[in-house]
Amino acid sequence: MTEHTKTDGMPEMDAAANSQLWEKVRPRNERMNSEKIECNACPVLCQISNGRTGACDRYANRNGTLVRCDPVVMLRRALDDKESVLVPFLPRGAPDAAAATDEAPPWNGDLLLADQVFITGVGASSTYPDYKPAPFIVSSQAAGVDLVTVVTEGIFSYCSLKVKIDTDRFLGAEQANVRCKGEVVGHVTTAEYGSQMLSLGGVHHLTGGSKKEGRVTVEMMEALCNKRAVELMIDGGAQMLIQAGRAPIVNGVEEKRMRLGCGSATVGIFAEQWLGMVDEVVVVDDHITGVLTEHQSGRCLDMRPSGIRLRGRKSTPGRYFQVANPGTGWGGTDIIDPLSIIEGWDAQTAWPGLRLLMTSTTGEHASWYVLDAALQPVEQEMPFDVRRIVERIGENCEPSLTTVLFLAGAGGSLRAGVTENPVLLTRAIKNALVNVTLGGAPAYVWPGGGITVMADVMRMPDNSFGTVPTPAIIAPIEFCMKLDDYRALGGHMDYVRTLEDALRRGAWHNEGAPLARKWEQASPANPWPLGQAPMLG
Numbered sequence: 001m002t003e004h005t006k007t008d009g010m011p012e013m014d015a016a017a018n019s020q021l022w023e024k025v026r027p028r029n030e031r032m033n034s035e036k037i038e039c040n041a042c043p044v045l046c047q048i049s050n051g052r053t054g055a056c057d058r059y060a061n062r063n064g065t066l067v068r069c070d071p072v073v074m075l076r077r078a079l080d081d082k083e084s085v086l087v088p089f090l091p092r093g094a095p096d097a098a099a100a101t102d103e104a105p106p107w108n109g110d111l112l113l114a115d116q117v118f119i120t121g122v123g124a125s126s127t128y129p130d131y132k133p134a135p136f137i138v139s140s141q142a143a144g145v146d147l148v149t150v151v152t153e154g155i156f157s158y159c160s161l162k163v164k165i166d167t168d169r170f171l172g173a174e175q176a177n178v179r180c181k182g183e184v185v186g187h188v189t190t191a192e193y194g195s196q197m198l199s200l201g202g203v204h205h206l207t208g209g210s211k212k213e214g215r216v217t218v219e220m221m222e223a224l225c226n227k228r229a230v231e232l233m234i235d236g237g238a239q240m241l242i243q244a245g246r247a248p249i250v251n252g253v254e255e256k257r258m259r260l261g262c263g264s265a266t267v268g269i270f271a272e273q274w275l276g277m278v279d280e281v282v283v284v285d286d287h288i289t290g291v292l293t294e295h296q297s298g299r300c301l302d303m304r305p306s307g308i309r310l311r312g313r314k315s316t317p318g319r320y321f322q323v324a325n326p327g328t329g330w331g332g333t334d335i336i337d338p339l340s341i342i343e344g345w346d347a348q349t350a351w352p353g354l355r356l357l358m359t360s361t362t363g364e365h366a367s368w369y370v371l372d373a374a375l376q377p378v379e380q381e382m383p384f385d386v387r388r389i390v391e392r393i394g395e396n397c398e399p400s401l402t403t404v405l406f407l408a409g410a411g412g413s414l415r416a417g418v419t420e421n422p423v424l425l426t427r428a429i430k431n432a433l434v435n436v437t438l439g440g441a442p443a444y445v446w447p448g449g450g451i452t453v454m455a456d457v458m459r460m461p462d463n464s465f466g467t468v469p470t471p472a473i474i475a476p477i478e479f480c481m482k483l484d485d486y487r488a489l490g491g492h493m494d495y496v497r498t499l500e501d502a503l504r505r506g507a508w509h510n511e512g513a514p515l516a517r518k519w520e521q522a523s524p525a526n527p528w529p530l531g532q533a534p535m536l537g
């Protein structure tokens with residue numbers, strides 16, 4: 001129970017026009033106001049007055065009936081698939097038929113098209129704990145095989161975001177706290193190749209801290225999952241504005257390029273192209289700074305040693321760690337003046353007139369020097385041909401993006417909505433008998449115990465996520481398998497329905513208006529969820 005119990009939640013019921021009948025609910029006991037009804041879709045158990053929504057804004061009381069305020073998102077197979085000719089279902093004579101369809105002509109009920117339609121969990125409704133079967137358990141066929149898809153909106157307390165930010169720049173030390181609106185909502189985790197990584201949300205921030213921490217965490221997660229921008233601050237590090245699928249903005253500056261590789265990789269890639277144009281190249285990088293003539297690539301090209309001496313810790317020939325501190329300057333270091341990492345020159349080896357290129361791993365920073373008679377580098381205008389290769393470094397950098405993966409544990413009571421014997425679902429998933437999707441997007445299922453799934457929010461329909469004030473995240477999840485396998489794992493066979501029936505009668509077997517639905521074209525980037533090879537094999 002939370003402070004939201006026995007409240008009316010949000011003040012207005014603005015989405016009820018496109019709502020779904022959920023179930024008729026009456027006042028539970030005499031002490032309840034007779035005008036209120038109780039929503040039992042989550043543990044908050046809101047008591048909702050007529051014309052109001054519950055605390056999550058997802059359910060409402062419409063004249064004594066509990067309704068789900070949002071339509072179910074239905075996917076139709078990508079139009080570029082020539083076999084896919086799909087129109088939405090429209091029951092003949094349905095009273096609110098006009099409201100239930102969209103621009104496409106009505107489908108006359110040909111069930112063969114059921115394999116071209118996918119009911120997602122977005123807007124599907126949920127139960128917690130799962131005291132009854134999932135709202136949609138829908139049959140279909142693919143390649144002559146009978147399938148069933150179990151669809152629900154999961155309520156996830158155990159969930160987090162893994163955020164990949166394509167930048168070399170220093171965002172914060174590993175393990176540093178990440179804050180949103182002053183609350184700790186996650187931490188910096190291990191950097192990856194060309195990217196800084198954050199781990200955000202999670203059960204400890206959602207429920208293990210103060211109420212405010214939980215509220216800010218769930219709001220931050222919902223915003224990022226629904227592809228909205230969020231401002232974050234890292235203790236001792238950067239201020240960021242991040243949004244899934246967009247370039248991150250670090251300390252007010254939009255990132256443009258993801259580095260081509262580390263300094264050593266960059267030296268290796270361009271060594272041959274630089275040959276004859278330069279006498280030395282230093283590629284400045286917070287991870288590995290490369291020095292061409294010492295590097296294996298320079299040696300293979302028989303380049304003359306330059307006698308340069310770099311600061312930092314030498315790893316292997318031509319590869320240096322820790323030439324400077326992490327920062328937002330050259331190559332993810334705090335360097336403003338690249339010459340500051342040069343300790344000196346071996347007077348026996350270097351020579352006046354030596355041509356030195358210094359560049360970052362993205363080519364955003366680059367300078368050209370020539371040694372004078374005292375072996376001091378003097379900056380000069382970069383020759384055209386050298387400039388072209390520096391530009392090619394930039395050309396080979398991919399656009400800098402923010403990627404948000406939603407990670408959640410579906411191994412709890414949610415399984416009871418699928419089967420009477422939950423461990424059989426877990427085993428079937430591990431045996432690749434079940435295709436797990438989130439909003440139709442493929443989910444990676446972690447090995448080991450439980451059902452821990454991970455999906456890229458950019459592959460899911462917009463606004464797939466919601467919240468409840470426990471606090472927890474609401475996310476769609478679908479389990480698709482062969483009908484025989486569903487029977488074998490103790491599935492709720494009495495609740496298996498055709499697509500037609502699901503569209504006609506909505507969630508569960510409610511007798512009411514046709515299902516309020518929103519049609520979206522499946523992303524061509526996603527495999528069609530029905531009839532994946534392991535399922536049919």
Ligand code: SF4
Pocket residue numbers: 039040041042043044045046053054055056057058059468469
């Ligand atoms: S917060 Fe929970 S109980 Fe309240 S309306 Fe939303 S789902 Fe129902």
